[in-house]
Amino acid sequence: MNFDAEFFRCFLKHASTEIQKNERLLTDLDSEIGDSDFGVNISRGFRALDKDLNSNEIWKLLDEAGKTIMEEASGTFGTLFGSMLVAMGRISKGKKELTINELKRMFEEAIKTVEELGGAKRGQKTFLDVLYPFTENLEEKGQVETVLNRALKAAEEGMNSTKNMVATIGRASYYGENSRGHLDPGAVAMYLILKGIKDCLK
């Protein structure tokens, strides 16, 4: 199967639900190695999305969602995640449906944008440590559902792997060695966002 506007609308809605449901958890995680604004911030961003998901063009859906998130959740995560959605939209302009290969390209573009803007790399304890394994596991071979499940599994492992990392970028890096032993709030959020994907397959 291919991915159309309906799929992305569903994806964003599920993400919104998950994030709002876990607002408290995310803030608590950010209070351990950040500045305690994460849950409140990002769930405000997603709440604003709800009235915004009307377009039937993939790129517009993502572009508008990204901009809304940036407008309403202006912390590091909101900015990077918003920019990532806009970038994903940009490379899918004109397309009505995407193959899984194109979906992978989209996520690669997302990663590139996040790297460019924030300068982070693998293993620095950010949500990139969820995005990398997820994206790498998006392959053409096999059933879409199986592929997505495998990618989500890898994303979950990525999320868990941040627990043992020392943050070397962003606000958590101020905590140095003390950041070890805590899950990265951004990584958790990213996993929650991706998780809904499998419920959006028709």
Add this chain to the structure above:
Amino acid sequence: MNFDAEFFRCFLKHASTEIQKNERLLTDLDSEIGDSDFGVNISRGFRALDKDLNSNEIWKLLDEAGKTIMEEASGTFGTLFGSMLVAMGRISKGKKELTINELKRMFEEAIKTVEELGGAKRGQKTFLDVLYPFTENLEEKGQVETVLNRALKAAEEGMNSTKNMVATIGRASYYGENSRGHLDPGAVAMYLILKGIKDCLK
């Protein structure tokens, strides 16, 4: 006898000696109802006088002494006392000798200047409370020595009378009722300055 340049030179020298001798006392008095700078300040002023008393003209002697005091002892007392000397000089311009009547006029002019500059009147606990009785007792009748002694006696009483007064002008007025019970440092200094006069009669 009349008062010539020699008399005024002697008067200023005696004043200088007395003030320097009592520097500590004056500072202590100022520490009770002032800002503790009085003795140091005024004795620096008089010390500077010592090299300055060469003129043979009464007015010049007083004018220069007044300006030196103002330059070196720039507190309230130094300014008023210096201005008073300059004023005394001003009205004796051209005269080689003064009668006791002219001496009285000189002190009246001194008082007028102090009143004009500082705005104080009788009974406000300042050195004027020494100058008033002293000047009023400078009369033509009787032996000069007797007259001066009487004036100095009155000056001393004036000084002592400041003890029971409440200061209503100058820095001491900030102490309000608490200024009562302390001699006014300026009054004590003025009495010490005047005191030498009788040793300068030839």
Add this chain to the structure above:
Amino acid sequence: MNKPGEEVREMLEGLVMAFPELIELDPKYNNIYRKYRKKDKVAIITGGGSGHEPAYGGFVGYGMLDAAIAGAVFTSPSTMQIYQAMKTVATEKGVLSVIMNYTGDKINFKAAMKLAEDDSIKTELVISNDDVALKDKQMRRGTTITVLAHKIAGAAAEEGMEIAEVKRIAQKVIDNGRDIGVALTPCSVPAAGKYSFELKEDEIEFGIGIHGEPGVQRIKYVPSAELAKIMVDKLVEDLNVKKGDEIIAVVQGTGGTPYMEKLVFYRDVMNYLNGLGLKTYASWVGEFLTSIEMQGTRVAILKVDEEMKRLFSAPALTPVVKTIPMASTVMS
């Protein structure tokens, strides 16, 4: 700071280094003089204790002051310092001193005037008492309006008016101006090494003097807009200005006030003045007459007539005040 007791001279050296084209320093007397003084105008001078920078060295120059005489911190300059300034800047038209109502300053300026008069220098004195904090007008201290008097009388002198006229105009500014100050923190005098008063975090010292003298009242912390109202009301009532009157407004920090608070408070004052229907001909915002590092603010208003408006807008070139008049005619 370097050597104690030298800070004023060193500070004045810094000022002159920054504006060598406008002012010069007599380091013996700590007097700042306008460079290139006119010979045919009334000379205008002022002086007082230091610690109120940029007053008054910052206002010396074309169209304002000919001399500023700096005493030690919060201490009157000496008679001889002032006398020296009078001799230096004196012209045929005389020397007008426009000073603030403090005992030491008054005694020393008057004493210096007596000495200058012995030298046949024409002298006049105007004393500002614009601080409405105190009820009794005689007791009122001089504050911000003094600076506006320097600007306006300075322009009058520059126009060549005689000393009686310049004095009349300076006095008119004093009579039509009012100022009020508050403090959120005290200030410390270097020599004394202690704070002038104690204040709790949520208190405002109302009616503060420019030397950190305790105010007349201690009020609870109120929002900026409400403080603006309280302060302006006090000025407006005392000055008796009404809807439609034209004013010049000065809103300033007191030395340690952050820009952000100054600008928010300026906004609140201007909004409130507007709401009262007062017409602001011009305004100043910044720091003009400070109290070392005190955090607080002062507001001053001056009710202006055509003469004051014209002179206020006349050209000036000093370290702080640089007025370039708007001309409606251009020639080229």
Add this chain to the structure above:
Amino acid sequence: MNKPGEEVREMLEGLVMAFPELIELDPKYNNIYRKYRKKDKVAIITGGGSGHEPAYGGFVGYGMLDAAIAGAVFTSPSTMQIYQAMKTVATEKGVLSVIMNYTGDKINFKAAMKLAEDDSIKTELVISNDDVALKDKQMRRGTTITVLAHKIAGAAAEEGMEIAEVKRIAQKVIDNGRDIGVALTPCSVPAAGKYSFELKEDEIEFGIGIHGEPGVQRIKYVPSAELAKIMVDKLVEDLNVKKGDEIIAVVQGTGGTPYMEKLVFYRDVMNYLNGLGLKTYASWVGEFLTSIEMQGTRVAILKVDEEMKRLFSAPALTPVVKTIPMASTVMS
């Protein structure tokens, strides 16, 4: 202050009230724009957290910035705020952002540039890292030299240069400028309600950041002239300037610094620079990039060539910087 969270907007309102001829405010985004913008020049913008006033709203106007974007106190402005500013001031020649090296600012400006590029706006970015406190050049924070880059690149843009040229010049200023700061007291962030560090009476925080971040070293109190030496030495060594080189110097207070200390310190810095044989082409003294009410000082020097000198002296008209070039020819 009035309502918490509103202080930045209210402050900007105050700024625009004070200079309505020069700047205007988009209150939705807390963006200050130059009034009467040119259509045929590179637009120059900057932004960052508030609390550094008069930066950056005070530098918007002819010959300097086209927009200043204000975040909350010590907080980066958002991507959408910046994007909005880019859209508003964009011209055919493009938009150059000259910002300071802070993570949040960099992410948001870069993200906004991506959005602007989608709208076919030409964008370029220059990041200042002039604070010598930190050894690693990549880590160095942006401070005072940013403002000189705005002045100099602003003049280049005004002359009509293309964006690559203007960028080259801004980068040249950054590469040739260094800054160092110290604090005598900490500063308090309104939102946090606590001081950024603790300091004993006789200690100086050396190498302080503009957000009151603890410095790199804590030194014992030294006299002003010695502090000037220590700070200037650090700059001179890092920048590698030598006797005979021409520089522009900036000496400033950090928000709560009394004038007296600023001026004494300015004197000491100038004397010391002189003694080193460096030629000061021009200097600024005052407050330009502050840290709320922090007491302290910053010194910056910029090694200049003919191009930088010409552009530095070119006309500017902003709330704070008003440059009237000295012309050797007069026409009338």
